[in-house]
Amino acid sequence: QIVNPPKDLKKPRGKKCFFVKFFGTEDHAWIKVEQLKPYHAHKEEMIKINKGKRFQQAVDAVEEFLRKTKGKDQASSHNSSEEKNRRNSSEERGKQSAGEEKRKASLSEGKLKKGTGEGKKRVSSVSSERGSKSPLKRAQDQSPRKRGRPPKDEKDLTIPESSTVKRVMTGTVAGFKWPPSVSEPVKDSDPHFHHFLLSQTEKPAVCYQAITKKLKVCEEETGSTSIQAADSTAVNGSITPTDKKIGFLGLGLMGSGIVSNLLKMGHTVTVWNRTAEKCDLFIQEGARLGRTPAEVVSTCDITFACVSDPKAAKDLVLGPSGVLQGIRPGKCYVDMSTVDADTVTELAQVIVSRGGRFLEAPVSGNQQLSNDGMLVILAAGDRGLYEDCSSCFQAMGKTSFFLGEVGNAAKMMLIVNMVQGSFMATIAEGLTLAQVTGQSQQTLLDILNQGQLASIFLDQKCQNILQGNFKPDFYLKYIQKDLRLAIALGDSVNHPTPMAAAANEVYKRAKALDQSDNDMSAVYRAYIH
Numbered sequence: 001q002i003v004n005p006p007k008d009l010k011k012p013r014g015k016k017c018f019f020v021k022f023f024g025t026e027d028h029a030w031i032k033v034e035q036l037k038p039y040h041a042h043k044e045e046m047i048k049i050n051k052g053k054r055f056q057q058a059v060d061a062v063e064e065f066l067r068k069t070k071g072k073d074q075a076s077s078h079n080s081s082e083e084k085n086r087r088n089s090s091e092e093r094g095k096q097s098a099g100e101e102k103r104k105a106s107l108s109e110g111k112l113k114k115g116t117g118e119g120k121k122r123v124s125s126v127s128s129e130r131g132s133k134s135p136l137k138r139a140q141d142q143s144p145r146k147r148g149r150p151p152k153d154e155k156d157l158t159i160p161e162s163s164t165v166k167r168v169m170t171g172t173v174a175g176f177k178w179p180p181s182v183s184e185p186v187k188d189s190d191p192h193f194h195h196f197l198l199s200q201t202e203k204p205a206v207c208y209q210a211i212t213k214k215l216k217v218c219e220e221e222t223g224s225t226s227i228q229a230a231d232s233t234a235v236n237g238s239i240t241p242t243d244k245k246i247g248f249l250g251l252g253l254m255g256s257g258i259v260s261n262l263l264k265m266g267h268t269v270t271v272w273n274r275t276a277e278k279c280d281l282f283i284q285e286g287a288r289l290g291r292t293p294a295e296v297v298s299t300c301d302i303t304f305a306c307v308s309d310p311k312a313a314k315d316l317v318l319g320p321s322g323v324l325q326g327i328r329p330g331k332c333y334v335d336m337s338t339v340d341a342d343t344v345t346e347l348a349q350v351i352v353s354r355g356g357r358f359l360e361a362p363v364s365g366n367q368q369l370s371n372d373g374m375l376v377i378l379a380a381g382d383r384g385l386y387e388d389c390s391s392c393f394q395a396m397g398k399t400s401f402f403l404g405e406v407g408n409a410a411k412m413m414l415i416v417n418m419v420q421g422s423f424m425a426t427i428a429e430g431l432t433l434a435q436v437t438g439q440s441q442q443t444l445l446d447i448l449n450q451g452q453l454a455s456i457f458l459d460q461k462c463q464n465i466l467q468g469n470f471k472p473d474f475y476l477k478y479i480q481k482d483l484r485l486a487i488a489l490g491d492s493v494n495h496p497t498p499m500a501a502a503a504n505e506v507y508k509r510a511k512a513l514d515q516s517d518n519d520m521s522a523v524y525r526a527y528i529h
Contacts, residue, residue: 024058247300257370265395297326329355341407362413380409418486425503432527470518477516480507
């Protein structure tokens with residue numbers, strides 16, 4: 001639904017666009033006009049194309065909104081009729097009252113003193129006015145602002161099309177409606193809109209806070225900040241891309257999905273990969289090819305990198321024709337690799353020493369989430385650079401967190417993956433124990449899916465095991481690497497990590513069984529051999 005943006009939120013330059021609320025997710029974003037379609041005319045077509053649960057939830061939300069609006073309109077029409085009847089009755093009573101007062105005044109005119117007569121006349125006049133004016137007229141007189149002319153800050157938001165037109169995004173975004181013209185009173189048909197339609201409230205600052213909490217930046221008690229992706233679906237062009245030139249180094253399982261979403265969102269991207277053939281697909285999608293990391297950094301404003309481990313991250317920056325050789329004052333480097341805090345701190349120091357700006361931004365997720373633009377980004381370092389990366393983070397992820405100084409994101413990422421890796425090992429252990437004790441593994445999964453542990457992760461990894469399909473979604477060798485680094489992090493602060501240490505040993509055995517390049521769920525095989 002098209003709504004009015006906060007006054008402090010600037011409209012993007014370039015093509016005409018509108019500020020849109022997305023049904024289902026309750027997120028907001030600037031959308032170009034050409035990316036909008038009439039909802040009812042394209043509803044069936046879009047339902048056939050989009051089978052996902054999120055899209056269906058959005059459609060359900062739209063339909064519920066339309067039902068509520070219809071019901072409110074009918075109630076409003078009924079109330080309008082009653083108001084008209086009351087108004088007519090009030091006017092009739094007013095006329096009668098005025099006539100009676102006039103008759104009384106004429107009869108007593110010669111009998112009363114002049115001062116008393118004038119006083120009665122004034123009372124009569126006031127009584128007549130009160131009787132003849134309808135409640136609606138009085139409400140209009142008391143209104144703080146006349147209708148027909150918008151305030152200055154709303155002039156750009158006047159939409160020429162009919163207020164009854166319903167429109168829908170070309171992708172999985174649901175539907176929305178053109179706002180009413182300035183001469184038509186706004187109907188508060190959805191209580192939620194009270195927080196977002198600025199034309200309906202006298203406290204725009206409150207509205208701005210509500211929207212920015214969803215759209216861009218919100219401070220948490222911990223001091224961290226999160227950027228919420230608008231609709232979290234990069235593939236639909238629902239976010240205005242930055243005009244900065246973007247570079248990307250590393251097209252592995254995670255990097256490939258990230259770059260694809262950056263391109264679909266309209267970013268200008270230059271790519272490089274150690275194995276050059278992996279760049280071909282992205283060149284076909286509109287990316288530019290960089291011959292070396294140094295060349296990519298020197299020709300781009302912000303360069304992202306996503307590689308496998310600390311050694312690869314250091315080689316990329318410090319090696320021949322590496323990132324450092326392309327760094328000049330003002331150049332920005334964002335390392336999305338999952339590495340230890342010492343490595344990322346060293347890289348930050350050398351980048352900043354050349355006048356560059358540095359941000360660490362490791363991602364939580366897997367190949368599927370990367371492809372879907374649903375990663376969780378953990379960032380730390382240059383706060384200004386973090387905000388400059390806003391449209392990129394929204395394209396590749398559903399949420400991003402700013403965690404303060406360099407090293408914090410690396411530590412948090414290792415802790416997250418330590419929990420995930422340990423949980424995966426426990427799942428495998430439970431399934432094998434069920435098997436050797438004569439219990440059905442499928443029944444165990446069904447029970448888990450009905451309990452408090454139910455999650456997409458649990459279901460997908462158990463399905464991998466039950467089907468014997470270990471196609472990598474998150475490499476086993478990388479989760480073992482993260483467990484090893486998390487254990488070292490615990491050692492550095494003298495904190496015990498016995499559960500992670502036990503899980504690490506199971507993954508090491510799986511690697512010895514040649515499972516490194518399979519999915520992390522292949523840790524199951526360490527229990528059956």
